[in-house]
Amino acid sequence: MGYFVIALALFLPFLMFLLGRVTDANLLFYKECAKLLMMVGALMILFALNRQESKQIEEIRNKATRNAVFLTVIFIFGGMLYRVYKGDITSVDTSSFLIFLIINVLCLEYGVKKAAVDQMFKKHNK
Numbered sequence: 630m631g632y633f634v635i636a637l638a639l640f641l642p643f644l645m646f647l648l649g650r651v652t653d654a655n656l657l658f659y660k661e662c663a664k665l666l667m668m669v670g671a672l673m674i675l676f677a678l679n680r681q682e683s684k685q686i687e688e689i690r691n692k693a694t695r696n697a698v699f700l701t702v703i704f705i706f707g708g709m710l711y712r713v714y715k716g717d718i719t720s721v722d723t724s725s726f727l728i729f730l731i732i733n734v735l736c737l738e739y740g741v742k743k744a745a746v747d748q749m750f751k752k753h754n755k
Contacts, residue, residue, distance in 0.1 A: 630673055630677075631671065631672075631673030631674035631675075631677060631734075632670065633670075634666055634667075634673060635667055635671065635674075637666060637670075638663045638666030638670060639667075641663065642659050642660070642663050645659060664724065664727055668726065668730055671727070671730035671731055671733070671734050674737070675690070675730070675733060675734060686744075689737065689740035689741055689744055690737060690740075692736070692740055693736035693737035693740050694733055694736075696732075696736045697729055697732040697733035697735075697736050698729070700732050700736070701729040701732050704728060704732070705722060705725055705728070709722075
């Protein structure tokens with residue numbers, strides 16, 4: 630369901646533009662609504678519980694969050710260095726939480742898939 634919400638947030642602004650609903654007056658509104666939908670979708674993915682939720686999945690979630698915090702700090706720091714290099718004092722990064730959530734979802738999905746592959750090879754080698 631979370632992936633559907635993220636896909637909706639990605640394609641809905643384009644659809645609204647094609648239907649002529651997006652104007653200069655409401656562009657910021659649609660931009661912020663799309664960001665909010667992406668955040669909600671990412672949170673739905675992160676907090677979704679499986680029926681066979683195990684200690685291993687909990688550990689994967691914790692590792693994913695730790696890795697996401699680290700990668701988000703690196704990403705934001707890189708953006709700060711870029712703005713300092715360009716001498717841009719007017720722009721501000723307002724998507725930090727969304728970036729963190731998306732990186733967290735990517736780390737979580739990677740961890741879950743890696744654990745599944747590791748478990749498959751452990752069964753195969755026995």
